[in-house]
Amino acid sequence: MDLSEILHRYHDQIVDAWLHLMISDRSSRYSEEPPEDLRVLLERATIAFRLAVVDDQWSELRKFIGVIARKRLQAGFMVSEVQRAFERYRETITPLLVAHIDPSSLTEVLLRLHHCLVSTVTHFSTYFQNLHEQFLKNQARYLEQEIAKRTRELVESERKYKILVEDINDGYFVLVEGAIVFANNAFSNMHGYELKEVLGAYYLDFVAPESRAEVQTAYVTGRDVPPSPSRIEYVRLHRDGRHLPTEIMAKISSYGGEVANIGVCRDISERVQLERKTREAEKLNALAQLAASLAHEIRNPLTAIKMNVQMLSESSWPLIDDRKLIDSTLGEVEQITRAVTEMMDLTVPFRLKRQWVDTRCLLEGCLRIIGQRMKYQGVTASMRLCSQLNEIYVDPVRIEQAVVNLLLNALEVLPRGGRIFMSTRIARDSGRRWGEIRVGDNGPGVPKEKLSYLFDPFHSEKAGGIGLGLANVKKIVGAHGGEVIVTPRRPTGVSFRLRLPHK
Numbered sequence: 001m002d003l004s005e006i007l008h009r010y011h012d013q014i015v016d017a018w019l020h021l022m023i024s025d026r027s028s029r030y031s032e033e034p035p036e037d038l039r040v041l042l043e044r045a046t047i048a049f050r051l052a053v054v055d056d057q058w059s060e061l062r063k064f065i066g067v068i069a070r071k072r073l074q075a076g077f078m079v080s081e082v083q084r085a086f087e088r089y090r091e092t093i094t095p096l097l098v099a100h101i102d103p104s105s106l107t108e109v110l111l112r113l114h115h116c117l118v119s120t121v122t123h124f125s126t127y128f129q130n131l132h133e134q135f136l137k138n139q140a141r142y143l144e145q146e147i148a149k150r151t152r153e154l155v156e157s158e159r160k161y162k163i164l165v166e167d168i169n170d171g172y173f174v175l176v177e178g179a180i181v182f183a184n185n186a187f188s189n190m191h192g193y194e195l196k197e198v199l200g201a202y203y204l205d206f207v208a209p210e211s212r213a214e215v216q217t218a219y220v221t222g223r224d225v226p227p228s229p230s231r232i233e234y235v236r237l238h239r240d241g242r243h244l245p246t247e248i249m250a251k252i253s254s255y256g257g258e259v260a261n262i263g264v265c266r267d268i269s270e271r272v273q274l275e276r277k278t279r280e281a282e283k284l285n286a287l288a289q290l291a292a293s294l295a296h297e298i299r300n301p302l303t304a305i306k307m308n309v310q311m312l313s314e315s316s317w318p319l320i321d322d323r324k325l326i327d328s329t330l331g332e333v334e335q336i337t338r339a340v341t342e343m344m345d346l347t348v349p350f351r352l353k354r355q356w357v358d359t360r361c362l363l364e365g366c367l368r369i370i371g372q373r374m375k376y377q378g379v380t381a382s383m384r385l386c387s388q389l390n391e392i393y394v395d396p397v398r399i400e401q402a403v404v405n406l407l408l409n410a411l412e413v414l415p416r417g418g419r420i421f422m423s424t425r426i427a428r429d430s431g432r433r434w435g436e437i438r439v440g441d442n443g444p445g446v447p448k449e450k451l452s453y454l455f456d457p458f459h460s461e462k463a464g465g466i467g468l469g470l471a472n473v474k475k476i477v478g479a480h481g482g483e484v485i486v487t488p489r490r491p492t493g494v495s496f497r498l499r500l501p502h503k
Contacts, residue, residue, distance in 0.1 A: 001100045003109050007050040010096055017092045018042050025088075028081055041068065049089060053116050061120060069127045073135075079128055079168045083121055090117055107278055114274070122231070122249060125170070125264055133253060133262075168264070175203055175261040178219070182255070190246075190267060192239030208235035208243040215248075222252060222261065233268065245272045305333060352395040352479055359392055359424055360385055363437070366403045367422075370411060378416040384423040392435045393503050394480055402476045403439060405469045406496050410441040418442060421495075426502065434482070435502035440495035451486055473498075 007014070019039050022030040030038060045068075048061040072082050090113065101109050171187030173180055180201055188195045191206050198206075207215050211234035218232050236246040250263030309329050367374075367381055374381065392399075410420050421440040426433060446454065455474040470484075473496075477484050482500040489495040 003097070003101065003112075004050075004054045006096055006100050007054060007093075011046060011050075014092055014096070015039065015042050015046050018046070018089055021088045021091060022085060025084075028084065029075075029077065030081070030085060045089070049116060049120075052120075053112055058119075061116075062123065065120065065124050065127055069124060069131060073128065073131055079125065082124060082128075083169065086117055086120055086124075090114075107281060111278070114271075118271075125168075126249065129262070129264070169266075171265040173203075173263055173265070174255050175219075175263070176255060176258050178202055178204075181260070187265065190238075190265065191236060206237055208237045210243075211235045218250075219261065222250060236265070245269055309333065352398065354393055354395050354480075356391045356393055357396045357399075359389055359435075359437075362392075362396060362400060363403065363422055363424075366400055366407060369400075369404050370407050373411055374420075377411060377414065377418075379411060379414050379418045379420060381420040381422060384421075386424045386426060388426050389424045389435050389502070392437075392500060394500060398476045398479070399437075399498070399500075402473045402498060403437065405473050406439040409469060410439065410443065413443040414441055415443075427499065433502045434499045437498040437500070438495060439498075440489050440493055442489070442493040445488055445492055445494045446486075448488060451488075454486055455484065 001009075019035060019042055022028070022038060022042070023033075023035055025031055044060075045064055048064045051057040052061045068082065093113065094110070097109055097113070098106065168184060168186060171190045172182075172184040173187050174182035180198055180203060183195065183198050185195055188198045191198070203219070204212050204216060214232065215234050218230060222230055230251065231247065231249045233245065233247050235243045238244055245268050246265055247268045248263055248265040250261050253260055253262045255262070363383060363385075367383075407420065410418075414420070419442050421438070421442075423438045425436050425438070427436050428434070455470050474484050477498050477500065480500050482498065485497040485499060487495050487497075
């Protein structure tokens, strides 16, 4: 079913679900509006979104934005309330798209929807900003005529305007000659400063070095071009040294009788993350096709080779030297089989079969799997278990696969006499309880600058490695709703923590 058919067929369902979300949110003033009046607005908005997303016809959506901006400004609504209302549309329609759109085109459809919503919110913010500017100009003219009579109204008007500006989730600022003469708290918070520290500062002080030339060019160019809103993406500089992706929309206006740049800046970290995940999805899609081809071309002949070599190994005639060659061949066949399996595991979706599992039995079973190899290499292992984590609710086969993968990685870098350290503990973070399984070693470790790349498919620090083992570990733990944390171990080595939700 294509996007147009979905939006037509489920039109009433979308409007009903959107209306339910709006009136159920008791923190929003939409819940206080008569449902029949609110439904009329949502009906119009749904049609406008459909025309924009499906037919690339934006006129109805722009008309609706104009109507709703004036309506909400008159009612004293805050910008964030309207922005949240538009986001409710995304929450309503996304499950329908996921359920009915072909997976091969789902990403494109979601990006089209995302582009439509971003454009809508941006256009609304611009329109709302222009309404405020006109409002202030009218007030100024009115005050020139009746300054004494309207002093009280002016104070009230300014109070409402400041409330609206301060409640915007995005940073709002005014520049005069490159200096910040006005900003809201959101702007100062985005950069890690107090508001009083921001006022009077030069705007480039809040731009990362790699973006300063681009931002300065846009600032200079914007002052020479007729006042139409311009938008750029850049990297802002946080007080703590972080470089964060940001989008800014600005235009030329006046402030206090002087030419000024008025703008809104928005953190786009989530959007950048979504784009990165989209690229990863495309990469994994290509990998899935390659894996399917490899499975077809390699697995069947590989199975036959393994069976033949095993039969030779079990026969009575091979000499000692021949038997060593056969055992070596079997080892190499196992290595190829493991590589193909890792590739298939990474690309093929799987369902978890969760159950309560004894933590000690699980980890001791993992050590038994690699026991012979540990003995051959002269590597020892120690285990320290938390008494509060006797059981974990996981898919035992998948978690065993993840832990064994980490143990095999450790064995491949440890010299004779090396040690492996395993432990469990209860962790608390973000108001949640987590069960952690830790696997560490005293090997050579991984350079700090390479830690963030360890889980990327095809990235390997081992000679001859294909870089899929750790990617599989990340996929397995992520499917459980957890995460993998990797840190250097002191004095040497590396430590992996499998953080899993603990009920």
